[in-house]
C-alpha cells in the first residue's frame with residue numbers, strides 16, 4: 001500500500017508538473033452560495049421556523065406543545081438525553097416512558113428520541129448535531145420521531161457561519177428535515193432509515 | 204477554456220460566410236442575410252473561394268481533415284473585416300471549435316484572429332451594430348427554437364430581442380426549450396433512432412400552440428425538424444431568423 | 460453496416476422504461492432549474508467559480524493530496540492508498556480481516572461501484588449490503604444502477620414489488636410507502652449486525668481533513684451509528700482546498716442533483732467517534748483511490764475530474780433520456796460517463812470509444828454542470844483520440860474526401876452546381892443504409908447548389924448592376 005502511495009503521488013506530480021500555467025484559486029465571497037432571494041434579516045428563530053417547515057420539519061416552541069403532539073399521535077415510549085431529563089421530565093405525564101439509555105438490541109422499542117442539538121441554521125432550516133453534544137447517535141436516528149433541542153441563541157444565520165462553526169468535533173451533521181427518498185418512481189416518501197418526523201424544540 | 208474577445212464596434216464592411224448548407228439547399232437564407240445587412244448599410248462581400256467551416260470533420264473526430272478545411276477558411280476570409288454567418292453552429296465552429304483543434308498548432312494565432320471577428324448574424328446586428336429594435340411587420344405566430352450552438356453565446360438573447368420587437372410577431376412559448384432538436388450533423392446519421400426521437404419530441408413541444416412558423420438561427424435544425432414534419436404530414440413553415448427579419452422589412456415596405 | 464450500440468439500445472428499450480427515465484430526468488431538470496434560478500441572480504457565476512476552485516485543486520493536487528493526508532492522520536484517521544481497483548478492494552478486505560469483521564453495510568458510493576467492491580467481498584465470503592433504497596433494490600435484482608443520483612430511475616413499482624416478493628421481503632404490495640417501510644425494517648437490523656460501515660465521500664477538505672457525505676435517506680448516518688469501523692473509499696479527485704468552499708459546493712450540489720437547498724443529512728466527519736459518544740466507529744480508515752485518475756489528470760480531459768456526481772448532466776441530456784443509463788455499459792452513464800468511462804477503461808478504451816460519439820454536442824450538459832465542465836469539448840477530444848488510435852466508429856463517414864474538396868474551391872464550386880456535392884455533403888457522406896435510416900423519418904429539401912452564388916453575381920444593388 002505504501003508503494004501505491006509513492007506511485008500515486010509521483011504520477012500526480014508528473015501529471016500536473018508540466019502545466020504551463022495553473023488555474024489560480026478564484027476569489028469569491030464566502031457567502032456566494034447563500035441565496036440572496038430571501039432575506040435573512042430579522043428574528044432568526046422565525047426565519048428558521050419558516051425554512052424548517054419548508055423541508056417538512058416541525059418547529060415546536062414549548063415542551064408542552066411537544067408533549068401534546070407526542071400524546072396526540074400515541075408516541076409514548078422514548079429516549080431522553082440524561083442531560084435534558086431534569087428540565088423536560090416534568091412536562092411528561094405518567095402515560096409516558098422515558099428511558100435514559102438507548103438499547104441497541106431493541107431499537108424499535110423507542111418511538112421517539114430527544115437529544116441536544118448544537119445549533120440550527122436559519123438559511124436552510126437545518127438542525128446541527130455534533131458528536132460531543134448528542135448523547136447517542138442511534139437515539140437521534142432510529143426512532144420514528146427525533147426531537148432536537150436548541151436554545152434561541154444557538155441559531156445561526158447561514159451555512160457560511162455553520163461551516164465556520166464546524167470546529168474540531170469529529171462528527172457534525174446538518175439535518176434538514178425528515179429522512180426521505182424519491183427512489184421509487186420519484187414519489188417522495190419520508191422516514192426511510194431515519195426519522196419520519198423531525199422536530200426542533202426551542203428550549 | 205478557450206474563448207475569444209470580440210471588437211465591440213466591428214465596422215460596416217463585412218464578409219459573408221454563407222455556410223455550405225445555404226450554398227447547397229437554402230440559398231434564400233444567404234440572400235436574406237445580404238439584404239438585411241445591406242438594409243443596415245453594411246457593405247457585403249462574398250469571398251468566392253469559401254467552402255465550409257470544417258465542422259463535419261471536427262465533430263466526427265477527424266481533426267486533421269478539419270484543420271485542413273479551417274486553414275482554407277482562414278485564407279479565404281483574410282483581412283480585418285467582421286465575418287458574418289447566418290448560422291450559430293458554423294460561427295461557433297470558427298470562434299470556438301477551431302481554437303480547440305488548433306490548440307497545439309503553430310498557426311493558432313491566425314485562427315484566433317479569424318475567430319475574434321466572426322459573428323453569428325443576430326449577435327452581429329444586436330451587439331455589433333447595436334440595433335435592438337426591428338422595423339417593419341410580420342403578423343404571425345411563431346415558435347423560436349434557440350439552436351444549441353448558441354448556448355452560452357449572446358445569439359439566443361439577441362435573436363429574441365429582435366424577434367420580440369417586430370410588429371405583429373407573436374412568439375409562442377413551449378416546453379423543454381433547452382432540449383436539442385436531434386440534428387447534430389452526422390449525429391443524425393450515426394444515431395438515426397435517437398435523433399429522430401429527439402426531433403419528434405422537439406416538434407411536439409414546439410407545435411403545441413399551433414404556430415405558423417418555426418424559426419431558428421440554424422438551418423441544420425430546421426432541415427431536420429422540417430424534414431420530420433413533412434414526413435409526419437404536419438404543416439409548419441420553417442424559417443431562418445434572417446428570413447423573418449428580411450420579410451418584416453418587405454412587409455413594411457422598407458425594402459423591395 | 461453495424462450501428463452505434465447506444466442508438467440500437469435506445470431503439471430496443473422498452474417503452475415503459477424509456478418513459479420512466481425520460482420523466483424522472485425531466486423532473487430532476489425542472490427542480491434544479493427552479494431552485495437555482497429562483498435563488499440566485501447569476502447562477503452561472505456560482506458554477507464558474509466552483510469550477511475554478513476544482514480546476515485549481517486538480518492542477519495543484521500534489522500539494523493538496525499531501526496536505527489531506529497529513530490532516531487525516533492528525534485527526535486519527537488511518538490513510539491507505541490504492542493504485543487500482545484490486546488494491547482498493549484488498550485494502551478493505553485487509554482492514555476487515557485484521558478486525559475479524561465479516562459484515563459490511565454500505566452507503567451509496569460511485570467509487571465502490573467503480574471498483575466492484577460488492578462482488579469482490581462476496582467472493583471473499585463477506586456480506587456486503589447496500590443500504591440506499593435504490594441501491595438495495597439494484598443489489599437484490601443483481602442489476603446495475605442506471606443513474607448517478609437515482610439508481611433505479613429505470614424501474615417501476617410493480618417490478619420492485621415482485622423482487623421483494625421473490626426475496627421474501629413480503630407479499631406483493633407495490634405501494635412506494637410499503638416498499639420503503641419494508642426496506643427500513645429489514646435494513647435497520649443489518650446496520651446493527653455489521654461491524655463495518657462503508658462509505659464514499661462527496662468532498663474531502665485538504666485544510667481540515669474533513670470528509671463530507673450527503674444523503675437524503677440517512678443511511679450513511681446509520682452506517683456510522685451502528686458499526687464499529689468506518690471505511691471510506693475516496694477518489695483522489697474529491698479534494699477541495701478549504702472548509703470555506705463547502706458552503707458554495709453544498710449549495711450547488713443539492714440544487715443541481717435534486718433541487719434541494721441542502722440534502723437532508725450533510726455529514727462532516729473528521730475522525731472516529733468522540734469520547735463519551737456511545738455509538739459509531741472507533742476506527743476510521745480512508746482509502747485514497749487512483750484507479751486511472753492520474754492518467755486522466757495527465758490527459759487533455761482532466762477537467763472531467765472536477766465532477767461532483769450531481770447527475771444534472773444526465774437529467775438534461777437528450778441522448779440519456781432516450782437511451783437510459785445501461786446503454787452506456789459502464790458505471791458512469793450520461794454525458795459525464797461518456798467522457799469518464801472510456802478514460803477509466805484504460806487499455807479497454809476502444810470498447811467504450813463509441814460513448815463520446817453519443818452526443819449531438821448540444822451543450823446542455825455544460826450549461827447545467829455545477830462545476831462548469833466543458834463536456835462537449837472533452838467529447839470532441841476523445842473523438843479525436845479514437846480517430847488517432849485508429850478505432851473504427853460505425854456509421855461515421857470518412858472525412859478525407861470531403862476535406863480535400865472543401866479546400867479546393869474550384870472543384871467545390873463545380874461540384875455544387877453539378878449537384879455532385881450532394882454525395883459529399885456532410886449529411887450524405889454516409890454509407891447508404893444509414894442514409895435510408897435518415898430519410899425514413901425525414902425528407903431532404905430540394906438541391907439548390909450554387910443558386911446563391913449565381914444570385915450574388917447577377918443581382919442589382921440599389922438599381923445598379925453589381
Ligand code: SF4
Pocket residue numbers: 607715765766767768769770771772773794795824827828829830831832
Ligand atoms: S459532469 Fe457536472 S453535471 Fe455531470 S454529474 Fe458531474 S458535476 Fe454533475
